[in-house]
Amino acid sequence: MNISDAAAQAGLPPKTIRYYEEIGLVTPDRDPNGYRAFSDVDIHNLTFLARARALGFSIQECRALLALYEDKGRASAEVKKIAKGHLEEIERKIADLTAMRDTLTHLVHACHGDDRPDCPILESMGGRES
Amino acid sequence: MNISDAAAQAGLPPKTIRYYEEIGLVTPDRDPNGYRAFSDVDIHNLTFLARARALGFSIQECRALLALYEDKGRASAEVKKIAKGHLEEIERKIADLTAMRDTLTHLVHACHGDDRPDCPILESMGGRES
DNA sequence: ATAAGGCCTCCAGTCACTGGAAGGTCAAGA
DNA sequence: TCTTGACCTTCCAGTGACTGGAGGCCTTAT
Structure with missing residues (x-):
């Protein structure tokens, strides 16, 4: 899935998603042409981030929450x-x-x-x- | 009056006062040695700014309010x-x-x-x- | 073949400070 | 007189969380 579809799914601007990649919150694969390729897990995480941010959690808090979210033994x-x-x-x-x-x-x-x-x-x- | 006394009077950090000068909210004179010399009016304006900021007005709003404050025919x-x-x-x-x-x-x-x-x-x- | 639109990176700007480095100035004490 | 320490100065860089734009490659449709 390309970035604008991912953006529509997650409810975030593409720019924000690139920023989240830059700071290591998501790590989408790349297609051979260099385009970001978002998996279902990426989309899920982006949606999670959008909701956490909407609740006012800081990026640092989101980073911690996302790590816990992915840690099934938390x-x-x-x-x-x-x-x-x-x-x-x-x-x-x-x-x-x-x-x-x-x-x-x-x-x-x-x-x-x-x-x-x-x-x-x-x-x-x-x-x-x- | 030097900057740290002005800061104590107005209840603002010296750094913030320098910043306010940089963006043109205050224009203190200078002593021959280059130190800022704050007049009573400067102190008054800085105090005004501190209170307006404490009420959450943005710098742009403060700029407008300060202009009105100084305009006796407003x-x-x-x-x-x-x-x-x-x-x-x-x-x-x-x-x-x-x-x-x-x-x-x-x-x-x-x-x-x-x-x-x-x-x-x-x-x-x-x-x-x- | 070309035009529109999507994607990429990189740079700069936002807001209102805040921290720090490098260096000049001043007042008090030895 | 010298030194020490506390001031003061400027300038540069960083904060948080994006956002805008330039310049250029890629894809899709006509």
Whole structure:
């Protein structure tokens, strides 16, 4: 299977797949003409990667998960540990963003938003204190 | 004021301040010895930038906000528009992360996490369907 | 035979810094 | 006065995870 079909199957851009090969996440064979030839296993792994990335796992985490995925004797505790670590990070990000959102929502409501120059948003960012 | 004092005042690393100068967000004077000399206005602007960045505004947005901040005849509607745009982006990110969190929380709970190899987390990422 | 489209590699750019090397400057202590 | 150490400077390179584009080969259809 050529790269654009593999891309359609896995739901990833061809460029991304080439990049994944470059960093060693997939190792497709090559046809005599130099074209990448993706096997079913390659497609499966690419699909796995697409889903893991969609869940926000980093490339390094994906590398570890993929190795576990291919290791049929793995301990599920390993996987759970990675997932839990990632989950904590996601929750930190949600907390950060939620704090930003609350502050900004407050400021946006406080700003009348007309053609006058006085603006609580700018004041809060430039004022003497936070 | 030298760069490390400016950094302490604004709450930014010196490296970041040099970068901000490089991209034209601040333009401190120079002492005869070549050291950057930060005025009160510079410090004020750096503090403004630190706060805006802490609220997640991009550098481009900060550039616009800073210009409005210095424009005493600005219309607050302009500021509000930028803030609202950013707020929408934050809410999109929160929604994405929340979806990830829900999926992952579910998977983490479903995985027994011992030394056996079967694992719903990997299965969900590698299975035939999502 | 030719034209369109797919494939290849390699290089550069993104965003917002961050680290490090090599070297100039300054203030305090011996 | 000399030295030491902490500053400061510039410049270059790297981060993560791609993405865009140039230049060129290969395949397929007309």
